[in-house]
Amino acid sequence: MKINGTPTRTIWPAKDGWAVEIIDQTRLPHELVNVRLESLADAAHAIKAMLVRGAPLIGATAAYGMALAARANSSDLALTVAYNILHATRPTAINLKWALDQMITALGKVPEDQRMAAAYARAAEICDEDVAINSAIGDNGATLIQAAWESARRARGADRVNVLTHCNAGWLATVDWGTAIAPIYKAHDAGIPVHVWVDETRPRNQGASLTARELNWHGVPHTVIADNTGGHLMQHGMVDLCIVGTDRVTSNGDVCNKIGTYLKALAAKDNAVPFYVALPSPTIDWSVADGIKEIPIEERDAAEQTHMTGKAADGSIVSVQVTPDGSPAGNWGFDVTPARLVSGLITERGICAASPEGLRGLFPERNG
Numbered sequence: 187m188k189i190n191g192t193p194t195r196t197i198w199p200a201k202d203g204w205a206v207e208i209i210d211q212t213r214l215p216h217e218l219v220n221v222r223l224e225s226l227a228d229a230a231h232a233i234k235a236m237l238v239r240g241a242p243l244i245g246a247t248a249a250y251g252m253a254l255a256a257r258a259n260s261s262d263l264a265l266t267v268a269y270n271i272l273h274a275t276r277p278t279a280i281n282l283k284w285a286l287d288q289m290i291t292a293l294g295k296v297p298e299d300q301r302m303a304a305a306y307a308r309a310a311e312i313c314d315e316d317v318a319i320n321s322a323i324g325d326n327g328a329t330l331i332q333a334a335w336e337s338a339r340r341a342r343g344a345d346r347v348n349v350l351t352h353c354n355a356g357w358l359a360t361v362d363w364g365t366a367i368a369p370i371y372k373a374h375d376a377g378i379p380v381h382v383w384v385d386e387t388r389p390r391n392q393g394a395s396l397t398a399r400e401l402n403w404h405g406v407p408h409t410v411i412a413d414n415t416g417g418h419l420m421q422h423g424m425v426d427l428c429i430v431g432t433d434r435v436t437s438n439g440d441v442c443n444k445i446g447t448y449l450k451a452l453a454a455k456d457n458a459v460p461f462y463v464a465l466p467s468p469t470i471d472w473s474v475a476d477g478i479k480e481i482p483i484e485e486r487d488a489a490e491q492t493h494m495t496g497k498a499a500d501g502s503i504v505s506v507q508v509t510p511d512g513s514p515a516g517n518w519g520f521d522v523t524p525a526r527l528v529s530g531l532i533t534e535r536g537i538c539a540a541s542p543e544g545l546r547g548l549f550p551e552r553n554g
């Protein structure tokens with residue numbers, strides 16, 4: 187992503203070569219503020235308090251969290267403690283565990299005095315791999331947008347192709363490119379007239395504040411809509427394609443993603459709108475099959491539901507209460523869309539059916 191013409195990742199090593207910098211996503215869309223992470227505790231806080239969020243970026247930050255931990259103490263015990271602290275920050279996105287396992291495996295191969303260097307090297311590789319994977323997802327998914335555009339033009343003389351997305355699975359959810367938004371960037375850059383319906387994504391509004399922010403930076407036409415609007419738009423032929431990201435996909439092809447994704451998939455099915463999910467392979471949890479029964483769903487502070495944060499007329503950032511005093515609120519962060527509602531999975535290796543056979547066809551090393 188370029189911000190004011192400068193290519194920018196969402197996480198990068200600081201100039202001093204040991205600290206790590208991130209964008210504080212809790213301040214977006216109104217303020218672009220970088221934050222320096224200097225310790226394991228800083229990294230754990232950044233993930234837990236959602237300064238960084240989105241499954242791949244959570245994994246990348248956890249990897250650097252292990253590097254910061256190794257800088258302080260590279261003993262087996264210290265690294266195990268660091269692993270457990272980082273793993274406990276958020277329960278649903280499997281990329282967190284994937285990245286921590288990658289780090290522990292890499293560090294287990296070298297003597298203690300070489301672990302710090304090995305940790306920084308592997309964390310940097312994880313970031314570079316994420317960028318390459320997402321770029322490939324973009325190329326693969328852009329073919330779907332191209333096909334939807336040609337079909338919309340033929341069928342109704344459309345002057346644009348409409349893609350609906352939920353939450354933020356863009357550049358800000360990854361190291362660069364995004365997952366669900368990568369195909370949109372690639373299609374837009376290739377000259378396809380793509381327009382994006384952006385679900386606001388209550389309660390934390392990742393669509394309204396983050397997806398809109400980055401589409402705006404990249405110059406992609408988009409419209410922010412209330413979460414409950416998608417079904418109406420689909421009934422009226424105003425959505426050609428849905429593409430969402432995911433925090434965990436099971437070996438059966440069930441998809442766990444931001445709360446509300448399931449309802450969009452139901453509406454898409456009822457209206458014969460293709461519903462695709464974009465994912466990097468570290469988001470596949472090969473150890474679970476039934477997403478509804480087996481994936482832990484994060485429950486967050488009810489204050490995210492009872493209050494909303496935004497910019498006041500005087501430019502200050504304020505939080506306002508939207509519920510009556512005394513009304514309890516529930517705040518489940520994710521839901522599971524069963525594989526039967528998913529038209530296909532867009533991965534770095536290609537597009538496959540949301541099924542055990544589809545996934546194992548693309549990832550044959552998982553057979554047997």
Ligand code: MRU
Nearest residue numbers: 239240241353355359431432444
């Ligand atoms: O709670 P968040 O903001 O970390 O959740 C992120 C999502 O659910 C994204 O929609 C999802 O696609 C995963 S990140 C590519």
